[in-house]
Amino acid sequence: MKLARYLSIADLERDARRRLPASIFGYVSGAAEDHHTMANNRAAFGRWALVPRMLTGVAQRSQEVELFGVRYASPVGIAPMGLSGLCAHDGDLQLARAAQQERVPFVLSAASTVPLEEVAAAAPGSWYQAYLSADRSAISPLLARIERAGFAVLVVTVDVPLASLRENELRNGFSVPLRLSPKLVMGGLAKPRWLLSTFGRTLTTRGIPHFENFTAKRGGPIITGATGDHRSGRAALCWEDIEWIRSQWKGKLLIKGILHPDDARRAAAAGADGVIVSNHGGRQLDGALATLDALPAIAQAAGEMRVMLDSGVRRGTDVLKALALGAHFVFVGRPAMYGLAVGGEAGVRHTLQLLRREIDVDLALAGCARVENLRREFVTRMA
Numbered sequence: 057m058k059l060a061r062y063l064s065i066a067d068l069e070r071d072a073r074r075r076l077p078a079s080i081f082g083y084v085s086g087a088a089e090d091h092h093t094m095a096n097n098r099a100a101f102g103r104w105a106l107v108p109r110m111l112t113g114v115a116q117r118s119q120e121v122e123l124f125g126v127r128y129a130s131p132v133g134i135a136p137m138g139l140s141g142l143c144a145h146d147g148d149l150q151l152a153r154a155a156q157q158e159r160v161p162f163v164l165s166a167a168s169t170v171p172l173e174e175v176a177a178a179a180p181g182s183w184y185q186a187y188l189s190a191d192r193s194a195i196s197p198l199l200a201r202i203e204r205a206g207f208a209v210l211v212v213t214v215d216v217p218l219a220s221l222r223e224n225e226l227r228n229g230f231s232v233p234l235r236l237s238p239k240l241v242m243g244g245l246a247k248p249r250w251l252l253s254t255f256g257r258t259l260t261t262r263g264i265p266h267f268e269n270f271t272a273k274r275g276g277p278i279i280t281g282a283t284g285d286h287r288s289g290r291a292a293l294c295w296e297d298i299e300w301i302r303s304q305w306k307g308k309l310l311i312k313g314i315l316h317p318d319d320a321r322r323a324a325a326a327g328a329d330g331v332i333v334s335n336h337g338g339r340q341l342d343g344a345l346a347t348l349d350a351l352p353a354i355a356q357a358a359g360e361m362r363v364m365l366d367s368g369v370r371r372g373t374d375v376l377k378a379l380a381l382g383a384h385f386v387f388v389g390r391p392a393m394y395g396l397a398v399g400g401e402a403g404v405r406h407t408l409q410l411l412r413r414e415i416d417v418d419l420a421l422a423g424c425a426r427v428e429n430l431r432r433e434f435v436t437r438m439a
Contacts, residue, residue, distance in 0.1 A: 059399055059406040065370045065391045068407060072143075072397040076250060077243035079228040080142045084393045087338035088220040093346070094338025097368030100346035104377050104435045109423035117419050119412065119427045123362060123385055124209065124308050124329065126181065129159035130412045131427055132375060134404070135337075135366045135387035136185035136211065136312075138167025139232070139278065141265055143397040145257045146170055150396060152179035154404035158412075163211055163387065167232075169265035169278065176205040183209035185312065187216060187270065189289025190297050197272035199305055208307040211332065212298065215313030217291040220340045234279050295322050302327035310364070313340075315350045317357035330362035330384075337367045337389050348378060352432075355382025372414025376422060379430040 062068050073081050087094035121131040134155050140147030148170040155162035156179040163183040164175050175182055184207040188195055202210065225231065229239025244251050258265060267275030302309055311323040312332035323331050333351050335344045347367040355363050365378050366387040378386050388411070395407030415427070424430055 057399055057402070059402060062398070062406060062410070064410065065394065065407065068391065068394040068398050068403070072394040075247065076143065076397050077240070077247050079225075079230040079240050079243045080250075081397075082224050082228040083139070083230050084137075084143065084390060084397075086222060086224040087342070088222050088340060089342035091224075091338060092342050093335050093340075093344045094368075096344075096346040097335070097338055097348070098370070100348035101368060101371075101374045101377055103438050104348065104381070105438055106373060106376060106380075106418075106422055107434055107436050108421060109434075112423040112425065114420045114423060114425045117416055117425050119415050119419065121385060121427060123161070126161075128161065128385075130408070130415065131379060131385050132369070132408065132411050132415075133161035133385065133387045134163065134392045134408075135389040136163040136165035136213070137389050137393055138165045139169065140165070140393060140396060141169040141258060142254070143393050144400045145254050145261070147396055148175055149178055150401040151392060151404055152182050154392075154395075154401045154408065155179065156181065157401075158405055158408045160408060161209075164207075164269065166213075166270050167267065168269050169262075169267065171268045171274075172202060172207070173205045176207060180206060181208075183207065183211055183310075184269075185211040185213055187213055187290060188293055188297070188301075190292035190294070191289050192297070192300060194271055195297075195301065196304065199301070201272045203306070209310065210301075210305055210307055211310045211312050212301065213312045213336075214293065214298075215334065215336050215340050217293070220336075220342075222339065232278075233276075236279070295326055298323070298326040298328070310362075312366075314354060315345050315347070317353040320354045320357045320361070320363075321359075324357075324359050324361050328361060330364060331358060332364045332366060332387070333383070334366045348381065351378065351381045351383060372411055372416075372418045375411065375415055376418050376424075376427075376430060377435055379427055380432060380434040382432075 119130050148168045152162045152175050163185050166187045184202045229237035264277045308329040310330045311328045314331045333347045362384045364385045365383045369388050391407050395403035
């Protein structure tokens with residue numbers, strides 16, 4: 057496959073739509089209710105314009121970023137995404153290996169189907185993202201498991217106290233756990249390449265995938281759900297639980313799903329090392345604030361914490377705007393999934409390389425040789 061013909065994330069998205077069953081593409085690309093939050097995430101980047109500086113000497117450029125003692129090649133990592141194995145065989149492993157090859161962080165979703173120990177062995181330095189209930193007797197063994205596996209960064213997602221309403225998934229016959237609805241079955245049969253390379257290969261090598269990483273124990277098959285109800289108790293999670301987790305977890309602790317500056321202050325007070333400004337890519341609360349609009353106030357409130365952002369990033373210029381407004385790093389979700397669907401590990405690497413190439417060109421055109429020098433003066437709010 058000649059990945060060079062894909063010139064942008066949009067090119068990859070178009071081909072992913074063609075390759076994936078409609079139900080699975082809808083799961084990846086869709087959002088909650090009327091998709092207002094998802095649309096607002098993209099619109100927010102259009103509300104800010106770059107203000108380039110001239111004659112600054114940009115012949116030698118660098119987009120390397122240091123984060124938690126690790127030097128990364130680019131300020132763009134891969135966000136946690138559940139059920140990536142529906143886009144490609146062993147999708148979690150392919151995403152992790154691609155990120156490692158490109159020297160950027162990969163965040164393994166709790167809703168993944170490859171055991172976290174395999175991911176840690178294949179791509180040391182990966183991060184783990186958790187969906188946690190308020191049951192501390194369940195949290196303790198999970199923390200022990202991820203520590204044994206070698207994960208040094210724990211990302212606690214806090215914007216999913218309940219599952220959102222995603223009507224597009226229901227209309228496409230998609231649900232979690234997966235149910236063999238007529239639309240789901242017919243959509244799979246209509247994509248024979250996906251049926252053989254992803255569905256068929258997974259069945260022959262691993263059997264029916266399981267939710268492997270929600271808790272310390274293996275979960276149930278994706279067609280029936282996790283053992284027990286892994287969602288129960290999330291609505292009871294509170295800041296006191298985060299403080300307790302901080303007392304138990306020796307590694308770096310990040311809180312993902314922050315949109316209000318007061319919550320950033322609470323995260324800092326609880327001992328978090330960083331926050332990820334996120335609205336779950338528009339997949340949770342519809343009509344929520346765009347992450348880029350939330351970013352400046354959170355960056356100001358964060359103190360010594362590292363501030364990261366996801367949701368809506370599609371271009372190198374988006375990355376520059378986020379960094380100029382106070383982010384230290386950004387993550388992409390859907391773009392990586394599109395690359396995975398199109399070309400597996402190589403497709404994910406191509407996604408990251410596209411963004412890296414754009415960032416390099418955009419730095420030169422903006423008159424800023426190093427991403428660490430991006431400041432508020434490089435952007436202006438459009439009227």
